[in-house]
Amino acid sequence: QLQLVESGGGLVQPGGSRRLSCAASGRTFSNYGMGWFRQVPGQEREFVAAISYGGTSTSYADSVKGRFTISRDNAKNTVYLQMTTLKPEDTAVYYCAATVLRLAIMRHGYNYWGQGTQVTVSS
DSSP states (O other), rough: OOOOEEEOOEETTOOEEEEEEEEEEOOOOOSEHHHHHHHOSSSOOOOEEEETTSSSSSEEEETTTTTEEEEETTTTTTTEEOOOSGGGOOOOEEEEEEEESOOSSSSOOOOOOOOOOOEEOOO
Protein backbone atom coordinates (compact mmCIF):
# COMPACT_ATOMS: atom_id res chain seq x y z
CA GLN A 1 0.00 0.00 0.00
CA LEU A 2 1.07 3.53 -0.73
CA GLN A 3 0.01 6.02 1.94
CA LEU A 4 -0.53 9.64 0.99
CA VAL A 5 -0.88 12.54 3.41
CA GLU A 6 -1.72 16.04 2.22
CA SER A 7 -0.89 19.24 4.06
CA GLY A 8 -0.86 22.98 3.47
CA GLY A 9 -4.54 23.76 3.16
CA GLY A 10 -6.19 26.70 4.87
CA LEU A 11 -7.83 30.07 4.37
CA VAL A 12 -6.38 32.27 1.62
CA GLN A 13 -7.46 35.67 0.35
CA PRO A 14 -8.43 36.04 -3.32
CA GLY A 15 -5.33 36.69 -5.37
CA GLY A 16 -3.15 34.97 -2.82
CA SER A 17 -0.93 31.89 -3.08
CA ARG A 18 -0.68 28.59 -1.29
CA ARG A 19 1.47 25.50 -1.61
CA LEU A 20 0.04 22.07 -0.94
CA SER A 21 2.28 19.11 -0.15
CA CYS A 22 1.62 15.40 -0.31
CA ALA A 23 3.98 13.03 1.46
CA ALA A 24 4.06 9.41 0.32
CA SER A 25 5.19 6.31 2.17
CA GLY A 26 4.99 2.56 1.94
CA ARG A 27 6.09 2.00 -1.65
CA THR A 28 8.71 3.34 -4.08
CA PHE A 29 7.40 6.82 -4.78
CA SER A 30 9.20 7.24 -8.11
CA ASN A 31 7.25 4.30 -9.55
CA TYR A 32 4.03 6.30 -9.49
CA GLY A 33 2.58 9.07 -11.54
CA MET A 34 1.00 11.63 -9.22
CA GLY A 35 -2.01 13.87 -9.46
CA TRP A 36 -4.06 16.47 -7.65
CA PHE A 37 -7.85 16.54 -7.72
CA ARG A 38 -10.39 18.71 -5.95
CA GLN A 39 -13.96 18.36 -4.85
CA VAL A 40 -16.72 20.70 -3.75
CA PRO A 41 -19.64 19.27 -1.74
CA GLY A 42 -22.34 17.98 -4.07
CA GLN A 43 -20.04 17.91 -7.08
CA GLU A 44 -17.81 15.31 -8.69
CA ARG A 45 -14.13 15.16 -7.88
CA GLU A 46 -12.32 16.96 -10.68
CA PHE A 47 -8.84 16.73 -12.12
CA VAL A 48 -6.46 19.59 -11.33
CA ALA A 49 -2.94 18.54 -12.31
CA ALA A 50 -0.74 15.51 -12.91
CA ILE A 51 2.95 14.77 -13.13
CA SER A 52 4.85 11.78 -14.51
CA TYR A 53 7.20 9.45 -12.65
CA GLY A 54 10.34 11.53 -13.12
CA GLY A 55 8.58 14.88 -13.30
CA THR A 56 9.35 15.50 -16.96
CA SER A 57 5.72 15.60 -18.08
CA THR A 58 2.81 17.52 -16.58
CA SER A 59 -0.84 18.13 -17.39
CA TYR A 60 -3.29 20.73 -16.08
CA ALA A 61 -6.99 21.41 -16.12
CA ASP A 62 -7.82 24.46 -18.21
CA SER A 63 -9.25 26.18 -15.14
CA VAL A 64 -5.87 26.24 -13.38
CA LYS A 65 -3.44 26.42 -16.30
CA GLY A 66 -1.01 29.28 -15.82
CA ARG A 67 -1.89 29.65 -12.12
CA PHE A 68 -1.05 26.27 -10.59
CA THR A 69 2.20 24.31 -10.84
CA ILE A 70 2.67 20.67 -9.94
CA SER A 71 6.13 19.39 -9.04
CA ARG A 72 7.70 16.48 -7.24
CA ASP A 73 10.82 15.66 -5.25
CA ASN A 74 11.44 11.94 -5.48
CA ALA A 75 14.23 12.14 -2.91
CA LYS A 76 11.69 13.47 -0.39
CA ASN A 77 8.79 11.28 -1.59
CA THR A 78 6.70 14.40 -1.94
CA VAL A 79 4.55 16.02 -4.60
CA TYR A 80 3.59 19.69 -4.47
CA LEU A 81 0.89 21.91 -5.87
CA GLN A 82 1.85 25.58 -5.98
CA MET A 83 -1.29 27.65 -6.36
CA THR A 84 -1.18 31.34 -7.28
CA THR A 85 -3.74 34.02 -8.14
CA LEU A 86 -6.31 32.05 -6.20
CA LYS A 87 -10.00 32.64 -6.84
CA PRO A 88 -13.07 31.89 -4.70
CA GLU A 89 -13.99 29.16 -7.19
CA ASP A 90 -10.78 27.34 -6.25
CA THR A 91 -12.32 26.63 -2.85
CA ALA A 92 -12.48 22.85 -2.43
CA VAL A 93 -11.00 19.85 -0.70
CA TYR A 94 -7.80 19.01 -2.54
CA TYR A 95 -6.77 15.38 -2.87
CA CYS A 96 -3.44 13.88 -3.76
CA ALA A 97 -3.48 10.63 -5.74
CA ALA A 98 -1.03 8.08 -7.13
CA THR A 99 -1.26 5.98 -10.28
CA VAL A 100 0.76 3.11 -11.68
CA LEU A 101 0.38 4.83 -15.04
CA ARG A 102 3.04 7.25 -16.17
CA LEU A 103 0.55 10.12 -16.35
CA ALA A 104 -3.21 10.11 -15.86
CA ILE A 105 -5.93 12.74 -15.89
CA MET A 106 -8.94 10.53 -15.24
CA ARG A 107 -10.01 9.86 -11.68
CA HIS A 108 -10.45 6.12 -12.27
CA GLY A 109 -6.84 5.89 -13.39
CA TYR A 110 -5.59 6.42 -9.87
CA ASN A 111 -4.91 3.64 -7.39
CA TYR A 112 -4.25 5.46 -4.13
CA TRP A 113 -5.76 8.55 -2.55
CA GLY A 114 -5.02 10.80 0.39
CA GLN A 115 -7.60 12.09 2.84
CA GLY A 116 -7.68 15.60 1.42
CA THR A 117 -6.92 19.09 2.66
CA GLN A 118 -9.37 21.98 2.62
CA VAL A 119 -8.50 25.15 0.73
CA THR A 120 -10.83 28.10 1.21
CA VAL A 121 -10.38 31.25 -0.85
CA SER A 122 -12.28 34.10 0.74
CA SER A 123 -11.80 37.65 1.98
